[in-house]
Amino acid sequence: MLSSLALALSCLLIISPNTSAAPNSVPAAGQSIPLIRRAQPERTVAEWESWAKNEREALTAKYGGNIEKRSTGTNLMTNQNADSSYFGTVAIGTPPISFNVILDTGSSDLWVADQACTTGCSKVQLFNDLSSSTFHNLSEPFSIQYGSGAAVGTLGQDVVQMAGFSVPNQIFGAVTQASSGLLNPPVSGLLGLGWQSIASSKASPFWQTLASSGLWTDPVMAFQLTRFVNATNVNTEEPGGSFTMGFLNSSLYTGTIDYQALPTTPSYWILPMKSLTVQGNSITIPSGSSSYSAIDTGTTLVGGPSSIIQSIFAQIPGSQPGTGSWQGYWTYPCGTAVNVAISFGGPSWPISPADFQLTKLTSSQCVGAFFELNTGGSAPNWIIGDTFLKNVYSVFRFTPAAVGFAALSNTAVAMNGVNAPAPSPTIGSVSASATAGTGGGSNAASHRWSVSCASLVGGIVVAVGAAWM
Structure with a gap:
């Protein structure tokens, strides 16, 4: 009534x-x-799409349903030894302890130096399983081989956090022996950002667990790398740029992302090289699998087939092949500004002459950053490292699987050579968590390509294949 x-x-x-x-x-x-x-009013398809999404989520929240939680995260990176390598931070265990790790799209395993490490682990943060209440010893051997050395130990399982994301049961290697020079303090290990199919541990990589669980707002991770190779008074550690998961930082690039699909079942982040120019002249490169290039943030330089590297330097008057420790490298007159550009099917991306110049041998003779590389097995012929990647905003997309590039913005370029404190660990409070699928298992044979080149190049430490030569 x-x-x-x-x-x-x-x-x-x-x-x-x-x-x-x-x-x-x-x-x-x-x-x-x-x-x-x-x-x-008339609505576009995109406006209707946005409206429909908001309507669904608003009503789901109103009536107590479950909305799929998605998130984004940023990990600030450190530029080590004037562009020799770039590292970020992960946290492992309960309570979480932070570790500096190389962020490497050219491999797929996470590993850190263990407290039981006997060789190659001095002056770095060590993992202590006794200090973590959530650690689980899998009692299985772990071994991985890089072109620059090897790491061995055992597999464990624990909570791993990065940039606000968490995987409570991530499998990783607790390394007890590492080749000399593989770890350069304060770096304690490596975070592989390649696909599970090439993981020596056979475990799902941290990033792939997050992406496949739908936790990322967008199924992408992206890099912006700084340049200090041509700066003066460079510290051992400088701001290195940023690594993002789940979104693209639009302030760091201009134009659109040019995505190129992976030509094979995902393993390495492979793209076929379509064109290569030096000083405006085109270099003939083979097509098909012979042109496959691994886009590798864990490698400092660019390695390729001997015949093509020789053709590159043939376009630079005064070039000479290196000898002794410099075998496989080439020298050229320092007064020559070398302009190289690479296309993977879309735009042709130029490489700064400053990045092409690895170092000066004398006041007049410089060493080029492209070197002759003989990869083994089914590995790609080209390894495209930071010499190229410093010049673009690079995106690694989970689905559909692709690598994308865009031009750097003025904001990003302005970070090059700016002397500033290196970033503090950027673990982030956990906003999203995903459980890894089954994995693990002994796998002594590495899926990583082998590299035939000098072990030490004129006193210059160079990262190749995610580690140091």
Whole structure:
């Protein structure tokens, strides 16, 4: 039974289509208030898509349903030894302990130096399984081989966090032996960002677990790398740029992302090289699998087939092949600004002459950053490292699997050579968590390509294949 007030209000809501009210007029008793239907503005498909998504999520929240939680995260990176390598931070265990790790799209395993490490682990943060209440020893051997050395130990399982994301049961290697020079303090290990199919541990990589669980707002991870190779008074550690998961930082690039699909079942992040120019002259490169290039953030330089590297330097007057420790490298006159550009099917991306110049041997002779590389097995012929990647905003897309590039923005370019404190660990409070699928298992044979080149190049430490030569 309605109260008197409710009855009066209900009467005011009676709708009469034949009655109208003048603007600002107060309806007399017994009059109805007309409802006016306004013409709906024209909407684009994109606007309808946005509206539909918001409508679904608003109603789901209103009526107590579960909305799929998605997130984004950023890990600030450190530029080590004037562009020799770039590292970020992960946290492992309960309570979480942070570790500096090379971020490497050219491999797929996470590993850190263990407290039981006997060789190659001095002066770095060590993992102590006794300090973590959530650690689980899998009692299985771990071994991985890089072109620059090897790491061995055992597999464990624990909570791993990075940039606000968490995987509570991530499998990783607790390394007890590492080749000399593989770890350069304060780096304690490596985070592989390649696909599970090439993981020596056979475990799902941290990034792939997150992406496949739908936790990322967008199924992408991206890099912006700084340049200090041509700066003066460079510290051992400088700001290195940023690594993002789940979104693209639009302030760091201009134009659109040019995506190129992976030509094979995902393993390495492979793209076929379509064109290569030096000083404006085109270099003939083979097509098909012979042109496959691994896009590898864990490698400092660019390695390729001997015949093509020789053709590159043939376009630079005064070039000479290196000898001794420099075998496989080439020298050229320092006064020559070398302009190289590479295309993987879309735009041709130029490499700065500063990045092409690895170092000076004398006041007049410099060493080029492209070197002759003989990969083994089914590995790609080209390894495209930071010499190229510093010049673009690079995106690694989970689905559909692709690598994308865009031009760097003025904001990104302005970070090059700026002497500033290296970033503090950017683990981030956990906003999203995903459980890894089954994995693990002994796998002593590495899926990583082998590299035939000098172990030490004129005193310059160079990262190749995610580690150092």
